[in-house]
Amino acid sequence: MDEVKVVVAHSERATLRVGDVFLKIDADQTRTDVEVEAMAMAPIPTPAVLWRKPPVLALAAVPGTALGRLGEPSTASPSAWAAAGAAARTLHDAPLPPWPGRGLDGIAAELDDECAWLIANRVLPTDLVTRNRQVAEAALRPWTPRFIHGDLQVTHVFVDSDEITGVIDWSEAARGDALYDLASLTLGHEEHLDDVIAGYGTGVDLDVVRGWWSLRSLLAIRWLVEHGFDPAxxxxxxxxxxxRV
Incomplete structure (x- = not known):
């Protein structure tokens, strides 16, 4: 029997790997509904759904290796990063999913709450939070809704020979700002932003991407700490x- 590997586990969900099968267990089946439907709609490679028996979703492993990992230098080539940008463009140009995404007002309110929490609990210096809140303002503007992955971090994009072989973890897919996906993809890997843009094409406002880097990071810290991860x-x-300072 193949070894059972715990890929990720916290109070909301867990993912196990057994051989070439991933078993995703989610306390909220709405997220699983979104993941299954988004993968069926996406015009880029996604994992095959093997079976579903709530609360478990079984997915086939995709070939290749992850584009990178947060906190580690990426060994992927510039061409692989450009291919990731091109895949993002293909997704963003696809028909919109029928369900909505997060609204601008809700994101702004959540950002205010998280900044207040970071300062009140002395998690980060006030000037660091304040400066990044200012940078984040660039992302808080009206956008044309696109079909976005919603969590397009480097570990969710797989490549082989500079080609995209699969994009995983679609539970956050929705209508949203295309530049949020590009910011998620390059978070902590800013040196590859030019490569991503080379594959993506036009329509990339760098100030907005930087705004999403700050905004995503500010929103993530409390969740990461409370679920056993280390944002530091x-x-x-x-x-x-x-x-950003």
């Missing part, structure tokens, strides 16, 4: 915030 690890969210 080298190259991770707190370092992303420090880079």
């Amino acid at each position: 690890a080298p190259g991770c969210e707190i370092d992303v915030l420090r880079a």
Whole structure:
């Protein structure tokens, strides 16, 4: 029997790997509904759904290796990063999913709450939070809704020979800002933004991408701490915030 590997586990969900099968267990089946439907709609490679028996979703492993990992240098080539940008463009040009995404007002309110929490609990210096809140303002503007992945971090994009072989973890897919996906993809890997844009094409406002880097990091820290992750690890969210100062 193949070894059972725990890929991720916290109070909301867990993912196990057994051979070439991933078993995703989610306390909220609405997220699983979104994931299954989004993968069926997406015009880019996604994992095959093997079976579903709530609360478990079984997915086939995709070939290749992850584009990178947060906090570690990526060994992927510029061409692979450009291919990721091109895949993002293909997704963003696809028909919109029927369900909505997060609204601008809700994101702004959540950002205010998280900044207040970071300062009140002395998790980060006030000037660091304040400066990044200012940078984040660039992302808080009206956008044309696109079909976005919603969590397009480097570990969710797989490549082989500079080609995209699969994009995983679609539970956050929705209508949203295309530049949020590009910011998620390059978070902590800012040196590859030019490569991503080379594959993506036009329509990339760098100030907005930087705004999403700050905004995503500010929103993530409390969740990461409460679920046993370390946003202060080298190259991770707190370092992303420090880079904006």
